[in-house]
Amino acid sequence: MRHFPPDPAPDAEALLLARYAGGDAAAARLLAVQLAPRLFAHAVRVLGDGHEAEDVTQEALLRLWKIAPDWRAGEAKVSTWCYRVVANLCTDRLRKRRSVPLEDVAEPEDPRPDAAQQLQQRARVDALQAALQSLxxxxxxxxxxxxxxxxxxxxxxQILDIGVEAVESLTARGKRGLAAVLAGQKEALGYET
Structure with missing residues (x-):
């Protein structure tokens, strides 16, 4: 790959941008006159729509004016930066054209339980807590x-400081006790079995 020496001539567009950043409105007009036709032509070719191309060109120039005070000459050419902005704006517009209108998108299902399910779950939790308290x-x-x-x-x-067999016995008796307390509430709690 060949490496070319840097261009010794200063970037005229960068100089105009620096002048604009310093408050020279005439420099901004001159820079816009130089850049706008090229940016517009590029946007028209990409979008195929003059009105959208005008909007894109204006937006690219507005972004250029906003970054003017922070522009670091020599890192990129002003025109190259502007073409990149125009390309990105065109891509965004083309994506929007292909996207489905919001009205045509199905409403996503809410993964949360509905109000009736929440009430039933709360009743189940309360019934279990009451049954646990009876043990x-x-x-x-x-x-x-x-x-x-x-x-x-x-x-x-280990936690209860008893043997494993005692744990098995306690949990078995506890489950039978819970079943006995909750047996009459199956239908009210939404259980079939």
Whole structure:
């Protein structure tokens, strides 16, 4: 790959932009006269629509004026930067043309349960909590640690300072106690079995 020496001639467009940043309105007009026709022509060729090309050209020049005070001469040519902005703006407009209108997009399903489901879930939680409170303390602790917290029997045995067999017995008795308390509420809680 050949490397070419940097262009020793200063970028006339960058000089005009620097003058504009310094408050010279005539420099901005001159720069716009030089850039706008080329940017417009490029936008028309890409978009195929003169009105949209005018909007894109104006937006590109507005962006140029906004960055003028921060422009670092020598990093990029002003015209190259403007062409890049025009290309991006054209791409955005072309994407919008191909996109489906919002009215035609189906409403996404809400993953949250509806109000009736939320009420039923709340009733189930309340019924379970009441049923748990009816159990003796050790059974309640064993059932909660095993079936709600998901701990293994050896872990529960360490927590409650009892043997694994005792944990199994406590959880079995606790489950039977819960079933007996909740048996009459199946239909009200939305359970079939």
């Amino acid at each position: 003796p303390d050790r059974q309640r602790q064993a059932v909660v640690l095993r079936h709600i917290e998901g701990l293994a029997n050896p872990e529960i045995a």
